[in-house]
Amino acid sequence: MGLLDHLLGNATQLDKETVQKEFNEILCTGEEIESVFNIMRDKWIFTTHRLIIEDIQGVTGKKREYHSIPYKSITHFLIETAGSFDDDSEMKIWISSTAEPFKQEFSRGTNIKEIQRTLATHVLMHK
Numbered sequence: 001m002g003l004l005d006h007l008l009g010n011a012t013q014l015d016k017e018t019v020q021k022e023f024n025e026i027l028c029t030g031e032e033i034e035s036v037f038n039i040m041r042d043k044w045i046f047t048t049h050r051l052i053i054e055d056i057q058g059v060t061g062k063k064r065e066y067h068s069i070p071y072k073s074i075t076h077f078l079i080e081t082a083g084s085f086d087d088d089s090e091m092k093i094w095i096s097s098t099a100e101p102f103k104q105e106f107s108r109g110t111n112i113k114e115i116q117r118t119l120a121t122h123v124l125m126h127k
Contacts (some may be wrong), residue, residue: 003042010084011036013035013036013038013110013111014036014037014038014043015036015074016034016035017031018038019033019036019043019045020032020033023045023052026052026066027047028049029122030037031047031048031049031066032047032048032052033045033046033047034046034047034118035114035118036114037104037106038113039071039104040054041061042054042056045102046115046122049070049071050068050069050070050071050076051064051068051071052066052067052068052069053067053069053070053102054066055067055126059081059087069093069095071119071122071125072123073095073096074093074094074096074123075091075094075095075118076094076101077091077092077093077094077116077119077123078090078091078093079091079100079113079115079116079119080112081112081113081114082112083085088105088106088107088108088114089105089107089110090103090104090105090106091103091105091106091112091115091120093119094127100117
């Protein structure tokens with residue numbers, strides 16, 4: 001199901017220790033990765049301070065864009081769990097001063113409630 005999830009654009013969870021080493025150069029002092037999801041070639045990284053969205057661009061994947069969203073900028077989020085006939089879960093995050101939310105679908109095996117708990121903990125702590 002992993003290959004099919006990648007082809008459909010669904011997210012799969014990655015090992016946070018491996019990604020911590022990969023992203024050490026862009027993390028703040030004391031900032032740690034809590035969970036990571038791989039979406040096609042991109043990554044959604046939930047840290048102790050922010051959400052980092054790594055957008056890998058181009059054919060070779062050498063060009064990368066890093067969106068850094070402080071939890072205090074998240075005004076609203078929505079989690080939709082998978083249903084009987086719907087194989088994936090969905091997350092939408094609204095950022096202050098933007099009309100359209102960031103959207104992402106996650107495979108059935110993804111612990112979407114863990115994502116919701118991570119967002120709720122950080123968003124509510126920074127208000």
